[in-house]
Amino acid sequence: MATALHPVNDVVIDAQVFKRANGYKPWLYKGQFDGCRFLKKAYIPLVIFIFKLIKDYTNLNHPCPYVEAVIFKFTNAVCENHNKTWITVHKCRLRAISRNKTTFNLNLTLNYPVDHPVNVKGQLLQKANGYKPWLFSANIDACRFMKRAYNPVAILVFKLFKEYSNFNHSCPYVGPVIIQDFYLRVDKIPNAMPTGDYLLVLAFSFSKKPQITTKVYFAFVEDLL
Known part of the structure; x- marks a missing residue:
């Protein structure tokens, strides 16, 4: 659990998927996306898929800004x-x-x-x-x-x-x-x-x-x- 102590905007997320093969090697996806833009209107199919996996278990349920409420x-x-x-x-x-x-x-x-x-x-x-x-x-x-x-x-x-x-x-x-x-x-x-x-x-x-x-x-x- 983490708490945002001040309102959060302009969230840039670097994401990468790795596959284990003699160590973990880059696989399928590597990219950067705007977290605030994504929460306002989802884009990038793979990110949408990953978000759907965790959506029901998180309080990431509205657009930016994010503040201290848990x-x-x-x-x-x-x-x-x-x-x-x-x-x-x-x-x-x-x-x-x-x-x-x-x-x-x-x-x-x-x-x-x-x-x-x-x-x-x-x-x-x-x-x-x-x-x-x-x-x-x-x-x-x-x-x-x-x-x-x-x-x-x-x-x-x-x-x-x-x-x-x-x-x-x-x-x-x-x-x-x-x-x-x-x-x-x-x-x-x-x-x-x-x-x-x-x-x-x-x-x-x-x-x-x-x-x-x-x-x-x-x-x-x-x-x-």
Whole structure:
């Protein structure tokens, strides 16, 4: 295990494959490639093959820069449905991909159109003799946000999962709401967090009533040494 103490960019890797024949002799491949470019979009067939061999056992799972986090992953997910007539929850669970990578999957159906206003109360809590409020607590109108993003913290949270969801238009919403294979990436947050266990609570209300609450637990570890 190694820890990057400062953000890492511009990674040049010299790679060579040897075959044993009266000592080890160069065989098949010798070359140099850009590690950051490769993690953004894989190229060079042999390097792709080697990376696939180790991918499930490593935390090399996002483009550069790489910083000091050793673990940044989901640990639990709970969806509390307060109105089963309006909302049907088909799936709300985590899937372990590797030791340090867990994906969040949500699949629900809005049985009737949902329109302005949709109040979302978001709160981030940190574990310390139970989960205590930490960093932010905010209320936003989701319909207004989808029309034109506002609130810096809400924008940050939305950018984390936007590419894994079908949240791509303004209200009204009806039918499937999906988040698929969403995993946490260090490069999506502006600053490292203190090591700890966290809980992100998002409580959705519309028609003046609580409708659904999602509770997503995650861990951030800066250094295991």
